[in-house]
Amino acid sequence: MQRSSKDMATGGPGTPPHDTAATAIANVRHNGRPSRQDGGEAMTTLAEAIGQTLAEDGVRHAFGVVANGNVLAVAGLTRHGVRYLSARHEGGAITMADAYHRTTGEVAVCTTGSGPGLTNTATGVADAVKHRSGVLLLCGDTPSTGPRRIDIDQDAFLDSLGVPVVRLTDLATARTDTLRALRRARGEQRPVALCLPQDLITAQVTEEVPTERLPERPRRKAADATGTAAALEALATAKRPLILGGLGAWRSGAAKVVTELGDRLGALYATSAMAGGLFAGNPWSLGLCGGFASPCAAELIGQADVVLAFGASLDQWTLADGRLLAPEAVLMQVDTAPAPTTDRVDLLVTGDATEVAAALLDGVRARGISQSTWRDDVADRITNLGWDQERFEEARTDGRIDPRTLTLGLAGLLPETRTLVTDGGHFVGWPAMYWSVPDPAGYVFTGAAFQSIGLGFAGAVGAAVGRPDRTTVVALGDGGALMGLPELETLVRTGRSVLVVIYDDGGYGMEVVLFGDRGADTRSMLFGDTDFAGTARALGARSATVRSADDLAVVRDWQAQGAEGVLLLDCKVVPGVVADCFAGLTTLISGRQPHHP
Secondary structure, rough: OOOHHOOEEEEEEEEOOOHHHHHHHHOOOOOOOOOOOOOOOOOOOOHHHHHHHHHOOOOOOEEEEOOOHHHHHHHHHHHHHOEEOOOOHHHHHHHHHHHHOOOOOEEEEEOOOOOHHHHHOHHHHHHHHOOHHHHHHHEEEOOOOOOOOOOOOOHHHHHHHHOOEEEOOOOHHHHHHHHHHHHHHHHHHEEEEEEHHHHHOOEOOOOOOOOOOOOOOOOOOOOOOHHHHHHHHHHHOOOOEEEEOOHHHHOOOOOOHHHHHEEEEEEEEEHOOOHHOOOOOOEEEEEEOOOOOOOOHHHHHHHHHHHEEEOOOOOOOOOOHOOOOOOOOOEEEEEEOOOOOOOOOOOOEEEEEHHHHHHHHHHHHOOOOOOOOOOHHHHHHHOOOOOHHHHOOOOOOHHHHHHHHHHHHOOOOOOEEEEEOOOOOOOHHHHHHHHHOOOOOHHOOOOOOOOOOHHHHHHHHHHHOOOOOOOEEEEEHHHHHHHOOOOHHHHHHOOOOEEEEEEOOOOOOOHHHHHHHOOOOOHHOOOOOOOOOHHHHOOOOOOOOOOOOOHHHHHHHHHHHOOEEEEEEEEEEEEOOOHHHHHHOOHHHHOOOOOOO
């Protein structure tokens, strides 16, 4: 793979002159201080100003791959106390920063060179945009003197992904512009690109401090009075109220007041997949809503007559392609967006989740709305809701383990204090069905928003850095693991306590499930087993091949020894076992028309 920003000192004939990395580094003293012009005062370069501004405004971690366009910016970050972790690929670096945000709520920096360094981030950036993750993408850029032969239109590239761009071309406002980019990423919870022209990296910044006052965080959006009143009218008639918590409720910090509202109403609780754990430990929680809901939970969700959703996008996954809620159920959506996210919504209440929940709780108390008796009606059923209560006929083949047996066996071995990271793929149904998470910050489902695979190892790195107090458990399919394999080395190099579970069925399982009976050439989907255990050992990790439940004893041994470092389980699973949670979702995933016999 060619990398012009790293390997080329010039852009070829007719290219405007620009600093190479060697020249730029020579302008910085070995003691880390900014260089001095002859006899003058210490100068503050653009690279130095960026690092200082970001560090002083709370940035603590950066992930990236250095190149000519960003190597001195990285030096500026580290000199001011920002911890930098070197990834093996820019596509991994952006997912690390994304996962760090998901687990901490803080903005991390992903830094790359220009051109190929930036374009390598495309899939991870798209996933972060669609997930609404706060990431600052600090990248090299075309020189201010004009494009070279090797340059691309980075504005057009980033715009196609939905990323706003702040370009540092005015040295008189460089600190303010840097701060504006960071505050926007933080306040709007979205990736924002901060672009550094190649020829200005070592230029002197004349702005000593940011000159413009910028809000640190946006104000909470107040509850819409009209919508709140209408919601109270609906709640007053509810006999079986259900509260659905989404990621927006978690980010708002609304869990406590939403739970108080639900208790006052006598409601049951459920969450979207991304907000799993929002009601962890609550005896009235049904778990996940949508395709991952267990049959018993789905049945109760379908009985709700009023559903109040806080901070949930209510996409086809959460609503199980329209099959989950009763047609007559009233669906109310609480969101900061000005319009409902789906036509299924009967009432939109605009406002921050915390603000609306508090207003509704006050209204319920003021009106004396009576408590539903639904909890009394389902008390005997709600204790046995999980997928672990569903029986299955174990699939047996020589030398391979049923993925359900594997996942259930691991469920009792995983540390309670954990962060679960999953890649995309058919295998993801098993962890979603059988493994719980402590809170939404304890679940990083990489690639889900963009329907991609190959981001799992990188997501585990970011999660492990973000929450070093928790053991990171990362689950991947063999296809995604091979696609993102370079970051396994990064994970081994940096992971304090990580359990890697690879579901190896010898191919792209989801494609086999969806298209194997539709004329697809299965040879394009199957590639046989991979020795992941041997690869992991070569990289310095502990590993084991799992072919039966007895082989899971290695996890007990690892935990007994302190669960330190990386343990990789190369699990050879029986192919062709379809996760029950995907039943009925094949139309949504593949686009095929439903079959009506």
